[in-house]
Amino acid sequence: MTASSPAPLVIGHRGASGYRPEHTASAYRLAFELGADAVEPDIVATSDGVLVVRHENEISTTTDVADRPEFAARRTTKTVDGVRLTGWFTEDFTWAELATLRCRERLPKIRPSNVAHDNTEPILRLRDVLAIVDERSVAQIRPLRVVVEIKHDHYFRQLGLDLVELLLAELQATGWADRPEQLIIEAFELGALSRLREAGVRARLVFLAERIGSPADEVAAHEANHGYKARSYAWFRSNEGLDLLATVVDGISVAKWNIIRLNALGRATGTSDLVQRAHDRGLLVYTWTLRPENRFLNLRFQTSVHGAEWGDWRGEFALVLASGVDGIFVDHPDIALAARKERP
Template sequence: MTRSSPLVIGHRGAPGYRPEHSRSSYDLALAMGADAVEPDIVVSRDGVLVVRHENEIGSTTDVAQHPEFASRRTTKTIDGERLTGWFTEDFTWEELATLRCRERLPKIRPASASFDGTQPVLRLRDVLDLVRAASLEQGREIGVVLEIKHATYFETLGFDVVGLIAAELDAAGWSRGELPIVFEAFESTVLTRLRERGLPGTYVYLLEAAGSPYDLIAQHGTAAPTYAAQAAPAGLDELIGRVDGISVDKSMILAPRRRPHAPGGGVVGDAKDRGLLVYTWTCRPENAFLLPQFRRRGGAAAFGDYEAEWALIRDSGVDGAFVDHPDLGRRFFDT
């Protein structure tokens, strides 16, 4: 995607205003001028790519209110974390289609929560079709940043994640590079396999501020490199030629002790010196998500001095920023 820098990416649509990954969340993001939108994908029992932040759906759908699914509640270990709830891989798409979206952060976003129960869960195909239609209607090129969730976990269950993605993109007319697509994941191995498959697009490796990637833990155990090591200069050297860019937790840019947000410095400068794109997540205006020095009175849900924090992100030289409020992101990053 070639746009003014940084790209404004609607993170799960426009979840500052509507429940994340709902139809209206994506419609709003597209209407507000987002350069791209970001669907997260997980897998249903019958191999459908479902748009959800996680495969555990108790907090983002009304599944708990469906007595016919009460027995599906269970406990699993996902990427080393023990979770109790309802999981997409235990439902067919036909069953998931009966569920309705819910706001994940109702105390912080009560206006969004007022839309709970009104919109069905989406498939990847639904989002791809929405973006294509909006591109034609608005006369501009809009991209999709496709985040692949828990690839190693789903593959241990027998799903061919790469094959499912390739087939879906082909069926939707997104496999020939006519519309901009970015593939991103916290696991580099699935990105490598997608690239080897020959799918045109931009490949971006997501980096947490702490911990290690689960695919490498599965391969190397305690010897697995940490995300921090991969974000260091020597780790970035290893990524050259394997991915097109990295996407970092904003704290890796804003960390006050090291001041890596100085233009040309820190992880952003190190990556760009190596020819890598740099995205960051997530720009949000509410006090709950801002550094302490940028918070204002009014509680967790009130907007703080988000523009001051976002200015540090902009001035670091990032190529793309994920936002929950695409209109605010568009207005700020365009000035």
């Protein structure tokens, strides 16, 4: 990390999503106002190939689409990466149509204060987020970063929408194609990252690994050729998997539960050796998502049965930081910075 961005990198997860509905302009601006080093937009595509910023391509829980009678007929059921979903999907809308929708809080029961901001801001394109990063970099006189997450790469390719190609074009059009110190790209599918590497993208590439299951492109390869065994996310975290990743990407991003070591009762007792094993192979390690609410904390750090109340977040944050991770995804950048400052 540079002097202006000490380790670990504090990344505003979909902006400052603890204080504003995720993926809104106000969430991204607030993340930087609170001191975040970077923000993380998730990208999916519209029917006309525009990269929009949504956590998922199914948008019924994060927009007002369900209340829009003109789009009622778009409600449908699809299987996305093996999961059957019913709702409204970005790929069934043009950008002009999506631009008329307004964002809503995804976790209203956990973050009721965010609901006050519902229906006040439009969906953003990736280029809108990049413009905000540029704006705040100038204002803060430091090069802020963006962590672009590619969502459902294989799924969209099957629809004729190549997110890698669309992203490369977007980076070129926005002036972000030559900013390797500011740009990080991550994906749950190694194939997407390999194609970016082959295309010569100038960015730090990070492989996302879920706790369980296998990447969608691995499952698809197995279905196309039953002689091929899909590699699991757990395999990618093994020494053999990390050896492979070190030849393709710059880092790995894992759930905090892969960093925290648990006892038989599920209580945190320390940290795993994953960070050290990855570092031994020259890989950076990021982790997600550090949140203060009891619902999201390990049992050891929960202070009540009320999920929306804040528990001993300082204890859990300190434990994760002690593992030596290089980056943390957070919904509340201000408290993450406080934890980083308090780190021994």
